[in-house]
Amino acid sequence: QQQVKQSPQSLIVQKGGISIINCAYENTAFDYFPWYQQFPGKGPALLIAIRPDVSEKKEGRFTISFNKSAKQFSLHIMDSQPGDSATYFCAASKNRDQTGANNLFFGTGTRLTVIP
Amino acid sequence: GAVVSQHPSRVICKSGTSVKIECRSLDFQATTMFWYRQFPKQSLMLMATSNEGSKATYEQGVEKDKFLINHASLTLSTLTVTSAHPEDSSFYICSAENRWTRVFRDEQFFGPGTRLTVL
Numbered sequence: 001q002q003q004v005k006q007s008p009q010s011l012i013v014q015k016g017g018i019s020i021i022n023c024a025y026e027n028t029a030f031d032y033f034p035w036y037q038q039f040p041g042k043g044p045a046l047l048i049a050i051r052p053d054v055s056e057k058k059e060g061r062f063t064i065s066f067n068k069s070a071k072q073f074s075l076h077i078m079d080s081q082p083g084d085s086a087t088y089f090c091a092a093s094k095n096r097d098q099t100g101a102n103n104l105f106f107g108t109g110t111r112l113t114v115i116p
Numbered sequence: 117g118a119v120v121s122q123h124p125s126r127v128i129c130k131s132g133t134s135v136k137i138e139c140r141s142l143d144f145q146a147t148t149m150f151w152y153r154q155f156p157k158q159s160l161m162l163m164a165t166s167n168e169g170s171k172a173t174y175e176q177g178v179e180k181d182k183f184l185i186n187h188a189s190l191t192l193s194t195l196t197v198t199s200a201h202p203e204d205s206s207f208y209i210c211s212a213e214n215r216w217t218r219v220f221r222d223e224q225f226f227g228p229g230t231r232l233t234v235l
Contacts, residue, residue: 043211043227043228103150
């Protein structure tokens, strides 16, 4: 069962436009929501992350919007650039269990293409 | 952020041989390391979690005897694919975290991945 659902699967945006990727979750125990950027043949790199105590977090051109009641969060990329073309994954993790494990549950990924 | 390296970046082997992949945290001590597998155009699938000095915890469906994980030190974990077969061909990615640090709490740092091709 997919614990974090992500959409769309692929996205094409014109240079300068806004890219929006959405994720939804069911488990209310999740308390950490990161977004990762992955280029082909490379490992994921953390882009930005948010915790449920805030509804929005902005870092440069990247913004996470978080809706706790709807159990949804989204990534907005402002002024999208061709260099932003990559696959983006949302993820979630919950409070550590007794073993201290902090497993990340990943969304299915969104392939973003920014057209010059 | 912290840096995690993997070696090798690519490996091609014959069916039936064993392959070892190393994951190192270069500038921090990793209390926990994670191993993921990623098929083309798909998401990351967690294979196992290992804490330094203890046995790895494998996810359901992952064969312990096939994917041997050793986390002998706070900076090194290894994944050995034993008796590899073509269906084991995939992109293997490790990540590391230090659960005790306040600055990077809950953050996992990912390695660049290892592309395994079994002929």
